[in-house]
Amino acid sequence: MESLREQxxxxxxxxxxxxxxxxxxEIDPEVIRQIALETRGRYYILSEPSELLVTFYRALEALKDRSSFLAETVDLGAGSAHTFTFEVREHIRQVNLVLVSGEAAGEDAGGLQVEARPPRGSAAQIGELILGGRDNYQTVILSRPKEEHYGLWEVSVEGRGTVQALGNADLYVEAVLMDPDPGSNYPLDEPLEIRVEVITREERYAGADFRVELEVTGPQNPGPLAVPLQREGSSFCGVYEYVDRPGDYRFDWRLLRGDEEIYSDRALITAGSLPGLVTDFWTDREGFRLDEELIVSASLAVGGERAxxxxxxxxxxxxLALEYRDGAMVELxxxxxxxxxxxxxxxxxxxxSNRLLFxxxxxxxxxxxxxxxxREANFALKKRIAFNVSPPGELAVRLLPAELWSRPGGRFEVPLEVESASPFTQTIRFSSPSAEINLLSDRVVIPPGGAGPYTLEMAVSETAETGLLPVALSLEAEDGMALIEPAELTLEIEVLSGWAAFRRRTSGPALILGTAAGAALLAAGLYFGGGMLIYRFYLLPRLAVKGQLGYRQAGEKANPGRESERELDxxxxxxxxLIISFGRAKPESNFSIEGTGSEYDLVVENRWHNRLPPYRRGWKALFQRRLAVETTISCTPPGIIKAEERICSSRELHDGDTFESGGYIFHYRAGFAEGTGAKDKGVDILNGKM
Structure with missing residues (x-):
């Protein structure tokens, strides 16, 4: 026994x-239980050795996080057949089905005869299908099904006596109802917080734009009620408010990618006259620290009062059971x-309550x-809370170069650089045993994984003597768990007389830097303000879109004299x-063309160095003899532009261009502002010289 404990x-x-x-x-159940608990595994106590196969199957289901879809027992009597069905869909990676006979192996039971029938074709032609087993059990495994395998499958079993059928599947993606807990009981008149977790195990589903639709059908309700869910990371959350009648509430949910259904499932939640379960166990997004101890408490409440x-x-x-993702479990x-x-x-x-050590x-x-x-009714109440446990991490602090000086009673700042290798928000507390120093700010807060400069503000006591004042600073993490290097900083403060401090402040590098900073700010203000004025009063009038856009319905001949030829100035x-709206006018539209079968916008824009900020565009325009403006036209979805036998959503617009959009043919006649011209428009430089 001693060697077993050591192992x-x-x-x-x-x-x-x-x-x-x-x-x-002969096996002590307590020994079985203790081994599993100490290693964070699970334990199974069987009444019959024949249960071993089923137990092994269920243990694998838990370890591999498989989704169960079948758990049924049938009695074939002296000899008959029964058919089980299951559905194969896109999200399934592998189907695992085991059929176990209640007859012991070796008895004259005739064994089990199993036949699998796919939705189409013959099972013998499917290389991904494997059937195996012995007399008293048979397995059916379908690995990585293809599209032609999707649909309803039938598995027929022949034999005698009881047959237990268990089926589970390895999934590429699934949507799991985490809250409320399926199969649990909940009190009446308390809202149910809903959380559906989307779990992906295949690269093609990573980052997919999923959405979850969920409906709840309550007792005596004429139909289901849709519950809106909001995405929060990999979860979809909402609240169902109408738990007002005792009975079963059916939850049906679907996982969709676009309009394609990827996964669907359902669960029953039972509500009745029961107490509510309340706990202070919760985690924020940062989680718990490794080796942190917490007192967990919980209680039952009736009518809002502790019972x-x-x-x-x-x-x-x-x-309280902590179920780790790798299969480990801690019970408290x-x-x-x-x-x-x-x-x-x-x-x-x-x-x-009890003490919990992470x-x-x-x-x-x-x-x-x-x-x-x-009140004479059994209950099993459950509450699920996500948790995460991480090491507290390390913090590195160093002093940045700086002249540290002050007069007695004066203030000064100490520049620091802090780097965090911790997944938690950390607070560093500073303290000093020196009676000559008062810390006006004694802590800095660093976000998870953060790094950057920080400052500590200090004051020298009124009674401090002039000269160099050595100061020792002690550093400590507020949570008491993160490692800080170094644990102590040493610095020297030059304490100056009042006159010396005044001269230091108003002369030397400080004065030069102050003057330079003031001049730089003034120059920056003139540069920014002047550029904005030039942009507003000089550049914008020249960038205004000019010209006319004539249009007529497609199929009509061009005739400017006819009333069917209309014009936008x-x-x-x-x-x-400029924005031209098809269908109906919008507040932001400058023009609208009504009576069309489409609703989208045409956007006409003059572009000239649009990537630059306005003040820089203003200065650049001031020193340009001529602005080479690019005029573009684009359309919002679902619109298209057809020009020169090409279809596009945007293009440059030149004088004389003709294009079609929204069932209309448009003809553009440009009019350039003074000092501007079309981009890349050619000029005959030899005109009049030859």
Missing amino acids: VDLLADAGILVYTVGFSP REGPHLQVEGMV ELFDSGEREHGNSRAGDGIY DREGGGEAVLTATGRY FGRVGKEK
Whole structure:
């Protein structure tokens, strides 16, 4: 037994999960349970050795995070057949089906005969399908199904006696209802917080634009009620408010990518006259620190008041289970004992608590479960909370070069550089034993993984003597867990007399820097302000779109004299960007063409160094003899522009251009502002010289 304990300790230290199974009366169930708990695995106590196959199947299901779709037992009597069905869809990577006979192996049971029938074609032609097993069990495995395998499958089994069918699937992507907990009981008249987690295990689904649609059908409701869900990271969250009748509430949800349904599922939630489950166990986005200890407490509430055990309420258990993503599990029982070791101050007050040490790194879900009886009805209440445990990390601090001086009673700043290698927001507290120094700001706050300069503000005491004053600063993380290097900083402050401090402040580098800074600010102000004035009163009038855009319905012949030829005068608007709306006018539209079958906008814009800020465009325009303006036309979806037998969504617009859009043919006649011209417009430089 001693060697067994040593081996279990070694496995636990190595982080190896042990799943224990006991199926013999000679095996102490407590030993089986203790080995699993100490290594963060799970344990199974079997009444019959024949249950081993099913137990192994379910253990693999938990370890590989498979999704169960079938758990059914049928009685074939003296000999008959039964057909099970399951659906294969795009999100399924592998189907695993096992059929177990209740007859012991070796008995004259005739074995099990299994036939798989795909939605189309023959099972013998599907290389991804594997059938195997022995007399008392058969397996059906479909690995990486193709599109032709999608649909409803049938598996027929022939034999005698009871047959247990278990089916699960490895999924590429799934949407799991995390809250409320399927199969749990919930109190009436309390809103249900909904959280659907999208889990992806294939690169093609990473970053996909998913959405989740969820409907709830309550007892005696004529139809389902859609619950709007908002995306929060990989989760979709919402609230269902109408838990007003006892009974089952059916949740149906679909995961969609565009209009394509990828995954769907349903679950039942039971509501009744039950107490509510309340806990202070929660985590923010940063999570918990490794080796941090926390007192977890929970209670039951009826009508908003904490409930105690009595004639109407009996609590059988209150357990918090940390389920890590790698399969490890930590269980913690909560007690209303009044014992200090449980972090419980008073027995019988309805508060259940215990001390929890986060000694394992990783993340997952914490499941709080309360079981008991309320008014002669059994209940099992559950609450799920996501958690993450990370090392507290390290912090590095150093002094930046600076002249540190002050007069007695004066203030000064100490520049620091801080670098954080911690996943948590960290606060560093500074202190000094020196009586001559007062820290006016004694802490800095660094975001997770943050780095940058910080300053500490200090004051020299009125009684400090002139000369060099050595100061020692002690550094400590406020959480007491993060490592700080160094733990102490040493600096020297030059304490000057009042006259010397005045001269230091008004002469030398300080004066030069102050004058230079003032001159730089003045120059920057003139440059910015002057550029904006030039932009507003000189450049903008020259960038205004000029000319006329004539248009007629497609199919009509061009005839400017006819009334069907209409015209938009751009010059009267006086803007560098114009919006022409098809269908109905909008507040931002400058023109509208009504009576069309489409609704989109044409945007005409004069462009000239648009990437530059306005003040720089102003100065640049002042020193240009001529502005080479580029006129463009573009359309918003779903519109298109057809010009010169090409279809596009934007193009340059030149004088005399003709194009088609929205069932109309347009003809553009440009009119250039003084000092501007079309970009790349050629000029005959030999005109009149030859």
